Structures are given as C-alpha cells and as structure tokens.
Amino acid sequence: QGQILVLGMSSSEVAGxxxxxxxxxxxxxxxxxxxxxxxxxxxxxxxxxxCEHLNRALVVERELADKKELEIVNVLPSLHAGGAGQLAAFKYFKDPVEVEFITAQAGLDIGDTSVGMHVKHVQVPIRPILRELGGAHVTALTSRPKLIGGARALYLDDPIRKS
Structure with a gap:
C-alpha cells in the first residue's frame, strides 16, 4: 500500500x-x-x-506528487520526447503530472531504458518469468534496506534474499 513501481518502456523495442x-x-x-x-x-x-529528451522525468498521479512532496515540472510528453508510455500514462491516470525525481521501491524495464536511477538503494535484481516482450528485453528490480554495521551487527530477516 502506497509503494511505487517505476516503469521504463520502449514501445519501439516491443514492436521489434x-x-x-x-x-x-x-x-x-x-x-x-x-x-x-x-x-x-x-x-x-x-x-x-x-526518455532522455525529458531528462527521464516521470509521469505520476498528482496525489502521489503531493503526498511525497515531489517537485512538479512543466512539460507535456510527446511521442518522441517522453515517449508513448508517458502519453499512455497521461491518458489513463486520473490527474497526471510530470516530476523530475522519485525514489521508488521497485522498477520494471521493458526495452533497456535504465530505470535504476529512480529505484532506492539497495537495488536487488529480479528475474522475471517473462524475459522478453515482443522484441524487448525485460528486466526488473526491487529494493531492500541497507545492511549496515559490519560483522557484529544483527539483522532482521531479508525477505528478498533468503539464505
């Protein structure tokens, strides 16, 4: 509840x-x-x-931007500046806005778009069952809290990496 998934996608790559x-x-x-x-x-x-033409800005719901105090930037995506994914988000979101930065808990990358910059540390790769979508390579990552303190420290169980 309240977590964020960043989607990076290339419809061009999916189309081959x-x-x-x-x-x-x-x-x-x-x-x-x-x-x-x-x-x-x-x-x-x-x-x-x-895409990089919009500095990898993100479309989010205004509710999320307000809740997380994200700075809204003034730009509207187009097919070749922002991309088809952002246009789709503007169509389907209730109240879409663009923000420049976010710290998400997980990311889904369809077409090698490099979403890691928006996922919090420590990032943990996930091997999705579906590794290709059309012609696009599919990768995913989640995150976990940092393990700090060294050899003497005790840690809670890591739900992502079980021994």
Whole structure:
C-alpha cells in the first residue's frame, strides 16, 4: 500500500524496432493499462519514466506528487520526447503530472531504458518469468534496506534474499 513501481518502456523495442525509432501508442497503452489494472487494486502507484529528451522525468498521479512532496515540472510528453508510455500514462491516470525525481521501491524495464536511477538503494535484481516482450528485453528490480554495521551487527530477516 502506497509503494511505487517505476516503469521504463520502449514501445519501439516491443514492436521489434530500435529504441526511440518506432514508437507505438497502441503497445504503450496496452502495457500501461495492464499494469494499472494490477497495481491500482493493491494501492501501488505507477510512475512512468520518459526518455532522455525529458531528462527521464516521470509521469505520476498528482496525489502521489503531493503526498511525497515531489517537485512538479512543466512539460507535456510527446511521442518522441517522453515517449508513448508517458502519453499512455497521461491518458489513463486520473490527474497526471510530470516530476523530475522519485525514489521508488521497485522498477520494471521493458526495452533497456535504465530505470535504476529512480529505484532506492539497495537495488536487488529480479528475474522475471517473462524475459522478453515482443522484441524487448525485460528486466526488473526491487529494493531492500541497507545492511549496515559490519560483522557484529544483527539483522532482521531479508525477505528478498533468503539464505
């Protein structure tokens, strides 16, 4: 409840093209809508990362931006600046805004878009069951609290990496 998943996606890669060269709004809408259908009932926020032309800014719900005191930036995505994923987010979110930075608990990367900059430390790779979507490579990561203190420290069980 209240956690954030960052999505980075290249609809071009899913379609079998080169990232940024064959943007496809239908593919992006299908991916964003599917994720929202899964995340919304669980109370998990979706943040959709844009491309480097928007400094990898993210579309989020205004409610999340207000709750986390995220600085809203003034830009509207387009197919080749922000990308199809951000356009889909603007279509399906209730009150979408762009923010420049976020610290999410997890990330989903469809098409090698590099979402790690938006996921908190310590990042833990997840091997998804589906490793390709169309022509796109799929990776995911989650995060866990840092283990600090050295050899004498005691730790809570790590729910991600079980011994």
């Amino acid at each position: 093209g080169q990232i940024g060269k064959a943007s496809n709004i239908d593919i992006a809408e299908a991916i964003v809508q599917t994720l929202l259908d899964e995340l919304n009932p669980r109370g998990i926020y979706l943040a959709v990362q844009g």
